[in-house]
Amino acid sequence: MGNISRGSMSGTLSEKAGFDYKRYLALQSEHIRERISRFGGKLYMEFGGKMFDDFHASRVLPGFEPDSKVMMLTQLRDQVEVIIVINSGDIEKNKVRGDTGVTYDLEVLRSIDAFRERGFYVSSVVLTRYNSQHAANQFREKLAALGMNVYKHYMIDGYPSDIQHIVSDEGFGKNEYVITDRSLIVVTGPGSGSGKMAMCLSQLYHDHKNGIKAGYAKYETFPVWDLPLKHPVNLAYEAATADLDDVNMIDPFHLEAYGKTAINYNRDVETFPVLNAMMEKISGSSPYRSPTDMGVNMARSCIIDDDVVKHACEQEIIRRYFNARCAVKEGFGKDSSVVKLEILMKQAGISPSDRKVAGHVMNESACGRAVVGIELRDGTIVTGKSSPLMCASAAMILNTLKTIGKIDDSMPLISPYVIEPVREMKTEYLGNKSPRLQADEILVALSVSAATSPAADVAIKKLPELRGCEAHSSVILASADERVLRKLGINVTCEPQYLTANLYQGGKMSE
Numbered sequence: 073m074g075n076i077s078r079g080s081m082s083g084t085l086s087e088k089a090g091f092d093y094k095r096y097l098a099l100q101s102e103h104i105r106e107r108i109s110r111f112g113g114k115l116y117m118e119f120g121g122k123m124f125d126d127f128h129a130s131r132v133l134p135g136f137e138p139d140s141k142v143m144m145l146t147q148l149r150d151q152v153e154v155i156i157v158i159n160s161g162d163i164e165k166n167k168v169r170g171d172t173g174v175t176y177d178l179e180v181l182r183s184i185d186a187f188r189e190r191g192f193y194v195s196s197v198v199l200t201r202y203n204s205q206h207a208a209n210q211f212r213e214k215l216a217a218l219g220m221n222v223y224k225h226y227m228i229d230g231y232p233s234d235i236q237h238i239v240s241d242e243g244f245g246k247n248e249y250v251i252t253d254r255s256l257i258v259v260t261g262p263g264s265g266s267g268k269m270a271m272c273l274s275q276l277y278h279d280h281k282n283g284i285k286a287g288y289a290k291y292e293t294f295p296v297w298d299l300p301l302k303h304p305v306n307l308a309y310e311a312a313t314a315d316l317d318d319v320n321m322i323d324p325f326h327l328e329a330y331g332k333t334a335i336n337y338n339r340d341v342e343t344f345p346v347l348n349a350m351m352e353k354i355s356g357s358s359p360y361r362s363p364t365d366m367g368v369n370m371a372r373s374c375i376i377d378d379d380v381v382k383h384a385c386e387q388e389i390i391r392r393y394f395n396a397r398c399a400v401k402e403g404f405g406k407d408s409s410v411v412k413l414e415i416l417m418k419q420a421g422i423s424p425s426d427r428k429v430a431g432h433v434m435n436e437s438a439c440g441r442a443v444v445g446i447e448l449r450d451g452t453i454v455t456g457k458s459s460p461l462m463c464a465s466a467a468m469i470l471n472t473l474k475t476i477g478k479i480d481d482s483m484p485l486i487s488p489y490v491i492e493p494v495r496e497m498k499t500e501y502l503g504n505k506s507p508r509l510q511a512d513e514i515l516v517a518l519s520v521s522a523a524t525s526p527a528a529d530v531a532i533k534k535l536p537e538l539r540g541c542e543a544h545s546s547v548i549l550a551s552a553d554e555r556v557l558r559k560l561g562i563n564v565t566c567e568p569q570y571l572t573a574n575l576y577q578g579g580k581m582s583e
Contacts, residue, residue: 089135090380091371096140099370101147104291107368108151108255110359111287114279116272117368119260120292124186129293131563132308132385133371141291142190145258153254154187154194156180157261157271160201160208169263177211179262184220196221196250200267203227223248225271232270232346239353244277264316269347277354287359288351290340290367295320297334297364298372304385306335307416311392314409314416326362334364387542387563389416390427394565398548401568429453430544430565437546442571444468446543446562448476458508458571461491464545465553466514469560472538473518473531485528486514486521511556538562547571 108115121129123141130138137143145152162176169179180197187194197215199208202224215222225247230237237243250271257275259268272288279286294309306320319338326334340363351358360366375381393413399405417423425431432453433445442464445455454475456467470485479485494517495507509517521528539561548566549557557564 088377088380090375090377090384091133091135092374092376093135093137093140096136096370096374097144097147099373100144100368103368103370104144104148104256104289107287107289112285113255114252114257114284114286115255116257116259116275116286116288118268118272118288118290119258120268120290121294123183123260126293128308128312128388132305132381132388133375134380134384135376141293142187142192145192146190148256149191151254151256152192152258153252153256154192154258154260155196155198155250155252155271156183156194157198157200157259157266157268158211159261159266160199160203160205162263162265163199163211164205164207166207167263176262176266177207183260183262193254194220195252196223198223198225198250198267198271200225200271201227221251223250225267225274232343232350235346235349235353239277239350244274245281247274247278249278249282250275269343273347273350273354276351280354288366292367292369293371295335295337296371297323297336297367297369299335301335302419304382304389304420307420308385308388308392309337311389311413311416314392314396314412315406317408323362323364326364329361334362336363340366386420386422386426389413389420390422390424391563391565393417393424394427394430394544394568397568398566401548401570427542427544427565429542430567433544433546434567443546444543444549446472446538446541448472448541449537460508462509462514463511463550463553465511465549465557466509468543469511469514469538470518470531473534476534476537477527477530479527479530483527485525485531486517487525490517490520510550511553515556535560 104115104117107117119141125138126141127138129140130136158176158180167176168174169176172179174182184194184197197220199212199222202208203226212222212224228238228243228246231243232238252275259272261268276286276288294312295306296303299305301320301322310318310320320335321338321341323334323336323341325341325344326332326336344363347363348358348360351360393410396405396409396413400407400410429445429447432447433443433455436445436455436457437443442458443455444464444467445453446468447453452475454468454472456464456469456471458464459467473479474481474485491509494509494513498504498509498513499507518528519532522532541562543557543562543564545564545566548568548570549564554564
């Protein structure tokens with residue numbers, strides 16, 4: 073078994089919640105109902121960030137569920153109509169989501185299925201910035217064949233500055249009017265730049281021409297407007313968007329209008345004068361005096377332990393720093409992102425050394441062998457080293473399951489009769505040069521062994537206890553291993569270096 077050490081409880085992981093999830097659902101849905109009523113019974117609500125699997129929010133607000141937005145909407149389901157917006161240019165460029173590796177067009181289909189599985193009505197898909205792109209036309213035909221309503225919204229000359237032209241029959245008026253029949257129109261998209269806000273404004277224009285009362289609002293979890301500018305929650309949001317050059321700032325419009333400090337981010341502050349002017353042009357007046365007014369965000373009221381939240385946010389910032397350095401090493405990150413994250417760490421009063429598991433791993437790292445360590449909830453750190461039999465991630469998983477399951481170190485979890493055929497399959501039939509088993513292969517072998525081995529069965533049942541634990545690798549992990557650790561719910565980071573000096577790393581096969 074790999075080395076095991078037990079640290080003091082200070083700085084260890086905690087199962088204590090810092091965020092009241094149930095209160096959040098109640099408050100958020102209550103304020104959305106109020107906003108619908110304020111606008112006469114119909115509201116277009118732009119949803120920023122992820123609708124599903126919002127793991128950033130669940131990491132920085134312990135107690136927040138990854139699907140909280142959808143769960144909140146479940147309380148309003150009979151009023152909800154979902155419209156999914158996608159930029160036609162992104163379809164043409166075959167744009168891919170960085171977190172899932174799924175192209176934007178396929179993400180639209182995945183989102184439709186996910187909403188429908190939860191009983192939501194998805195009425196239509198809108199192709200924004202449409203200019204008869206070939207790939208966009210193909211996608212439109214595919215959606216139509218699947219029975220989806222598809223609408224086209226065009227590129228508008230002078231957008232967003234030429235308000236006179238935009239709010240006219242030659243601007244928004246050219247867009248196809250999306251027929252809606254419910255009171256809460258949830259507008260979402262596969263990623264940033266999808267055109268959600270422009271679509272909402274276009275609908276307001278058409279609704280106003282048709283004598284229909286309607287309003288617009290935003291649902292943004294971050295930044296949290298009523299937390300201080302440099303609160304770790306807001307710093308962690310900047311860390312998450314370091315590659316987008318987003319900056320949190322005091323909302324000057326809110327300060328002027330109400331004499332109160334509110335936090336927003338640069339893009340909303342910069343676009344507010346134009347947005348406000350458009351709304352005034354559409355309906356004669358604007359209901360908002362600041363970009364913060366547009367949002368519905370009750371997150372601050374649901375933080376029940378600020379210390380727990382602060383610690384979670386500080387760890388998130390450090391994780392983002394390690395991830396950014398690895399991205400630069402792999403050739404798709406920016407040095408400027410690393411610099412920004414260094415600044416954010418300084419503002420939060422933290423450093424990479426505050427990630428305890430990382431320091432432990434680097435103290436154990438040996439020349440020519442990768443090391444992966446994990447910090448358990450009680451502060452125990454377990455490590456695994458690469459060997460001819462298995463990679464370091466696989467060794468760490470087995471060592472950790474033995475530790476949690478109190479299984480004797482001398483007892484093998486996987487029979488050689490299971491391991492050897494797998495190794496032979498890799499080299500003899502699948503053409504791999506190395507018979508070393510990766511994390512997913514070890515887990516499959518462990519599950520097979522569980523049928524006849526009580527110890528392996530105990531180990532398998534301990535896998536859920538890895539969720540939320542912190543892990544670190546002395547080298548950039550193989551893609552397959554990183555995916556497995558993340559699927560197990562482990563927050564993993566790596567040192568920005570490869571195990572070998574080879575130019576070709578073969579899908580990050582660094583172990």
